[in-house]
Amino acid sequence: MRLLVAVALLAAxxxxxxxxxxxxxxxxxxxxxxxxxxxxxxTRVCIFCHVPHQGSREALSSRPDPGxxxxxxxxxxxxxxxxxxxxxxxxxxxxxxxTIAIGRTTSELIAMNGAAPGGVIPSTRRSNLGTDxxxxxxxxxxxxxxxxxxxxxxxxxxxxxxxxxxxxxxCHDPHAEYGGSAEGKFLVKPTAGAQLCxxxxxxxxxxxxxxxxxxxxxxxxxxxxxxxxxxAACMACxxxxxxxxxxxxxxxxxxxxxxxxxxxxxxxAVARLDxxxxxxxxxxxxxxxxxxxxxxxxxxGPGPRLPETSAAAPRHAVCVDCHDxxxxxGQRTAAPLAGGALAGVWGIDLAxxxxxxxxxxxxxxxxxxxxxxxQADAPGAVRRARPEPNLRLVFDPSAPSFHPxxxxxxxPEVPGLLPPYDETSLVYCTDCHASSSGPGAGGxxxxxxxxxxxxxxxxxxxxxxxGTVESAAAYALCYKCHDREVLxxxxxxxxxxxxxxxxxxxxxxxxxxxGVARTSGTxxxxxxxxxxxxxxxxxxxxxxxxxxxxxxxxxxxxxxxxGREHDRxxx
Amino acid sequence: MKKAIxxxxxxxxxxxxxxxxxxxxxxxxxxxxTASSACQYCHMPHHSNTAVTDAPLWAKAVRxxxxxxxxxxxxxxxxxxxxxxxxxTASAVTTQHNGQTLATAYTINGGATGGTNVxxxxxxxxxxxxxxxxxxxxxxxxxxxxxxxxxxxxxxGATADQLECGSCHDPHVQPTGGNFLRGGTGDFCxxxxxx
Numbered sequence: 051m052r053l054l055v056a057v058a059l060l061a062a063x064x065x066x067x068x069x070x071x072x073x074x075x076x077x078x079x080x081x082x083x084x085x086x087x088x089x090x091x092x093t094r095v096c097i098f099c100h101v102p103h104q105g106s107r108e109a110l111s112s113r114p115d116p117g118x119x120x121x122x123x124x125x126x127x128x129x130x131x132x133x134x135x136x137x138x139x140x141x142x143x144x145x146x147x148x149t150i151a152i153g154r155t156t157s158e159l160i161a162m163n164g165a166a167p168g169g170v171i172p173s174t175r176r177s178n179l180g181t182d183x184x185x186x187x188x189x190x191x192x193x194x195x196x197x198x199x200x201x202x203x204x205x206x207x208x209x210x211x212x213x214x215x216x217x218x219x220x221c222h223d224p225h226a227e228y229g230g231s232a233e234g235k236f237l238v239k240p241t242a243g244a245q246l247c248x249x250x251x252x253x254x255x256x257x258x259x260x261x262x263x264x265x266x267x268x269x270x271x272x273x274x275x276x277x278x279x280x281x282a283a284c285m286a287c288x289x290x291x292x293x294x295x296x297x298x299x300x301x302x303x304x305x306x307x308x309x310x311x312x313x314x315x316x317x318x319a320v321a322r323l324d325x326x327x328x329x330x331x332x333x334x335x336x337x338x339x340x341x342x343x344x345x346x347x348x349x350x351g352p353g354p355r356l357p358e359t360s361a362a363a364p365r366h367a368v369c370v371d372c373h374d375x376x377x378x379x380g381q382r383t384a385a386p387l388a389g390g391a392l393a394g395v396w397g398i399d400l401a402x403x404x405x406x407x408x409x410x411x412x413x414x415x416x417x418x419x420x421x422x423x424x425q426a427d428a429p430g431a432v433r434r435a436r437p438e439p440n441l442r443l444v445f446d447p448s449a450p451s452f453h454p455x456x457x458x459x460x461x462p463e464v465p466g467l468l469p470p471y472d473e474t475s476l477v478y479c480t481d482c483h484a485s486s487s488g489p490g491a492g493g494x495x496x497x498x499x500x501x502x503x504x505x506x507x508x509x510x511x512x513x514x515x516x517g518t519v520e521s522a523a524a525y526a527l528c529y530k531c532h533d534r535e536v537l538x539x540x541x542x543x544x545x546x547x548x549x550x551x552x553x554x555x556x557x558x559x560x561x562x563x564x565g566v567a568r569t570s571g572t573x574x575x576x577x578x579x580x581x582x583x584x585x586x587x588x589x590x591x592x593x594x595x596x597x598x599x600x601x602x603x604x605x606x607x608x609x610x611x612x613g614r615e616h617d618r619x620x621x
Numbered sequence: 622m623k624k625a626i627x628x629x630x631x632x633x634x635x636x637x638x639x640x641x642x643x644x645x646x647x648x649x650x651x652x653x654x655t656a657s658s659a660c661q662y663c664h665m666p667h668h669s670n671t672a673v674t675d676a677p678l679w680a681k682a683v684r685x686x687x688x689x690x691x692x693x694x695x696x697x698x699x700x701x702x703x704x705x706x707x708x709x710t711a712s713a714v715t716t717q718h719n720g721q722t723l724a725t726a727y728t729i730n731g732g733a734t735g736g737t738n739v740x741x742x743x744x745x746x747x748x749x750x751x752x753x754x755x756x757x758x759x760x761x762x763x764x765x766x767x768x769x770x771x772x773x774x775x776x777x778g779a780t781a782d783q784l785e786c787g788s789c790h791d792p793h794v795q796p797t798g799g800n801f802l803r804g805g806t807g808d809f810c811x812x813x814x815x816x
Contacts, residue, residue: 072816073808096810102747102789104735107690110747157735225816 072096075227077236079152079162087152087164087171097155099141099224104156108137112155113144120147120181123188125297126346126353132183132191137211139189142218145171148178176292184295189217198252207238208249221246221290233275241290242276244283251284256393258379259286264320279320287311287375298345308343308368309336312375325369328485328501335367335499335507342366348396349404357398357421365424371395372414372498377407385476386410386456391498400446400456412455415479416442430505432514432558435595436570436581443567450576452565455479461578463602465543466536482527482563484509514558516586520551528557543603544621553612559586560597574599582609591617644795645737663702663792674698675777681705690744697750699777699785703792709738753784762815772812773804 072078072095076085079098083089101112120143122132135143144150151169153160159169166172179186192214193201202208202220207230211217222236223229231240239246244253244260253260262279265271266286276282286301293299294306302311309329317326329336342364346353358365369375377394388395388411397408398416408414419425420442427433438444447457458474467473479499480490486502487493490509499507506512510526518524522534538547549555557563559582566576577599587609589595594608598618606620641647641659648662656662665680673683675698683701687694687708696704705711709729730738739746753766753776764772766782775791777783789809790801802809810816 071811073811093808095808096814096816100810102810103739103745105745105747107744110745 072225075225075236076234077224077227085164087162089153090161090163092153092160098152098160101155101157106141106156108141111141111144112157113141114150114154114156116140116144116147116149120183122190123183123186123297125188126344126351127298128188129194129196130188130191132188134190135183136190137213137215137217138219139217142222142224143179146177146179147181148173149181179291182295184297185289185293185299186291187221187299190215192216193250199250200252202249206249208246241285242281242283247284247288253376254394256379256390257375257377258390259283259375264315267314267319270314279315286315296341296344305341307340308366308370312369316369323496325496325500328487328495331486331501331503333503333505333507334501335372336369336501340366343368343371345370349398356417358418358424361423363424365418365422367418371417374407385478385481386412388414398442400442402442410456411478411480412441412445428506430514432562433584434562434581435584436562436566436576438567438570440567441564443569444565446568449568450566450571450573451579453477453482453563453579464532465541466533468531468533471531477531480509481530482509482512483507486510512558512563514556514583516556516559516583517554518556519554525550525557544605555586555611556583559583559611577605587611590615640793640795644801646792646795646801673701676702679705681711684708684710684741686741688742688744689748691742694743695750696743697777697783697785699783699787700749703786703790704739704741707737707739707786708741709734710741747789749785749788751784752778753782753788763813764815769813774813775803 073080073082074084076083077098078084078095079088080093080095081089081091082093083095097112099112100110102110105111106113106115116135118134120135122134124131145152148166148170151159151162152165152171153162153169162169171178173180183189193199193210193216195201201210208220210220221238223238224236226238227234227236229236230238231242231246233240233242237246239249241247244251255261259279260283264279266274266276266279266282270282270286271277274282274285276285279286288299289301290299292301294302295304300311302308313326313329315321316323318324328334343366344353347356349355349357354363372392372395374392374394379390379393381390381393383389388397388408392408392411392414394407395414396404396406396417397410397413398420399405399410399413402421405413420440422439425439427437443449445452445455451460453459454476455478456476458476462473464473467475471477480497483499483506484490484497484502485493485495485500486504486509487495488497488509490497502508504511504527508527510530511523512527513524520538522529525534536542538551549560550557561579562581563579565579566581571581575596575598577597580597582595582597587595588611590607590609592608596609597605597607599605600620604621606618607616608618609616642649646662647659649656649659661680663680664678666678669678669680670676670682673679679702681702683705685696685701687696687704706729709732711728728738730736732738734740743749753763753769763769766776770776774788776788777785789803791803792801794803795801796804804812
């Protein structure tokens with residue numbers, strides 16, 4: 051009798067949904083369930099997924115098998131190759147791929163309210179993942195631990211299945227809607243602050259993104275439920291379900307340009323500096339930022355080759371070619387070290403080898419501006435006698451002459467270097483190539499080579515046109531480091547004033563700003579960055595067009611320029 | 622164990638064939654039956670099967686060879702009794718010792734796999750012949766053994782903690798919801814599973 055009473059009491063109590071139980075959660079599809087989709091009459095809760103006899107080997111599931119036809123997640127940066135869904139994921143997908151009626155079990159069809167025609171989850175609901183799983187976190191694979199991932203710790207709330215495979219159930223406990231997180235979604239841990247993702251995905255936490263208190267834009271806030279960038283963490287840029295189909299789970303539409311995601315915050319909305327303004331300038335790194343970037347691109351591996359090996363390969367530059375959003379931070383350093391903005395990005399070293407992460411800023415630039423086979427002269431570029439598109443060779447310390455990007459310059463006596471520069475200094479590529487409205491140019495925009503009003507994405511004006519009237523403004527870039535007063539005075543061994551002021555020759559008529567590679571130049575003919583502009587400097591007596599360094603502060607020229615012949619004219 | 626026996630006997634003794642009558646376990650309604658009582662299909666007062674531990678005067682031969690996911694599975698005596706019909710291997714209802722055929726051409730569930738025919742591969746069924754343990758998380762998030770017993774479930778074995786068919790099913794009492802479940806259906810699973 052007592053037993054009967056107890057049973058009766060228990061039977062009368064199921065309407066009270068205990069926390070962490072299926073009853074009362076969105077997975078309670080019984081007639082008393084709370085969600086928009088529930089049974090017309092069925093009172094059993096478990097039957098939608100489980101059955102005590104003739105269930106599947108997987109959790110005694112009552113669900114029909116979802117069959118084949120799922121398109122698995124794929125990403126060039128992922129070593130494991132997920133195949134068809136397996137294990138518990140098949141049970142989940144039997145509802146959540148939207149192909150099987152929610153009320154359909156292996157033995158019956160339970161009448162449901164709120165389902166789409168056919169009894170399936172309406173396609174408008176985010177819980178209908180579809181059969182194209184490229185947009186959803188990979189499932190049904192054994193994680194292959196690497197530098198960036200590891201398996202969950204023993205007894206972690208995140209668990210692999212008995213075969214060591216990651217299934218839907220690694221992140222979701224279908225029995226506990228709010229079991230591990232206040233955000234629901236049956237997550238075993240909160241996603242805030244990367245708590246869930248960091249179980250497997252390793253991050254240094256050094257990224258400014260990890261600590262930024264900046265408020266998310268209203269739309270993002272509404273979509274993610276998070277107030278700040280740091281709180282949203284991974285979810286600020288990634289979607290566990292519904293990412294870009296190209297992989298990476300990037301929160302970006304299928305037709306959006308690669309940079310669209312970054313510019314959502316870095317276009318003036320969230321981040322302090324507006325990179326979109328730079329990207330819109332006439333000379334910008336973002337001009338090719340369509341949808342060509344592949345996170346797996348590199349000198350080897352499954353992705354496209356970078357540096358490009360085919361002259362026909364399209365060139366591209368997007369934010370993440372130079373910035374790793376997982377590592378980038380505001381740490382400033384001195385040349386040639388790569389600063390925080392470039393932290394975590396791979397590069398190409400002076401020897402042409404990939405280096406991860408790049409140690410020096412120029413190594414990042416060398417990804418595209420060294421060995422790439424598809425480099426073409428920019429419109430209006432100076433045509434030189436000794437052209438070398440491979441800047442790795444141009445800036446090599448063994449080159450005849452070079453601006454001191456990778457090593458101090460070879461000239462021990464550079465006239466008029468402005469403090470803090472001297473002959474032992476190194477400079478960044480970005481000391482010359484930078485935003486025309488950044489701090490280097492006296493502005494308040496972002497640093498770095500994002501965009502400029504000046505050709506070649508230069509920070510300041512650098513006229514290469516023959517006949518330019520000399521002024522502080524015309525060669526503002528050169529005069530940033532080289533004292534105009536000294537250069538144009540007798541303190542300069544070479545008669546710069548006669549050439550640049552009187553003869554109106556541009557700096558670029560005689561000097562190649564980057565330098566001259568060993569492969570094409572010599573120590574005597576190409577010292578001091580001398581490599582003539584072929585459109586200005588022609589052959590002189592004997593058909594010679596050459597400079598000869600004869601020693602410190604002395605040299606000679608044999609050439610024809612502005613109608614005047616130099617026959618080994620010395621200075 | 623003793624308690625289980627007592628309970629089993631009590632059920633046997635107090636649950637008259639009237640309780641069986643009309644239920645799926647009332648095999649008197651089968652065509653070609655020659656029994657005089659519904660009890661006879663499972664029980665016999667003399668010469669019963671003594672090979673099965675604690676068998677309640679069992680009339681039928683039992684099978685001991687079952688698999689779970691293809692691996693040999695040892696099944697407890699209580700479940701062996703149920704499976705002597707429900708594994709679908711018997712083609713007729715035949716008592717063990719005198720070989721009396723009480724119903725001919727009878728195969729459970731019409732011979733079809735599924736339904737009441739659970740087969741000899743038990744991997745797709747709720748596990749039986751396991752020790753009920755409420756420790757741990759996940760699926761082991763169970764109410765205590767005491768609470769499960771209070772909720773009406775019955776356990777077997779020397780320490781009365783073995784889950785068998787009879788833990789959930791009472792073959793003599795058919796509740797409104799059917800399936801001979803102890804205490805009916807509805808929120809049945811969650812009486813043990815804290816989900």
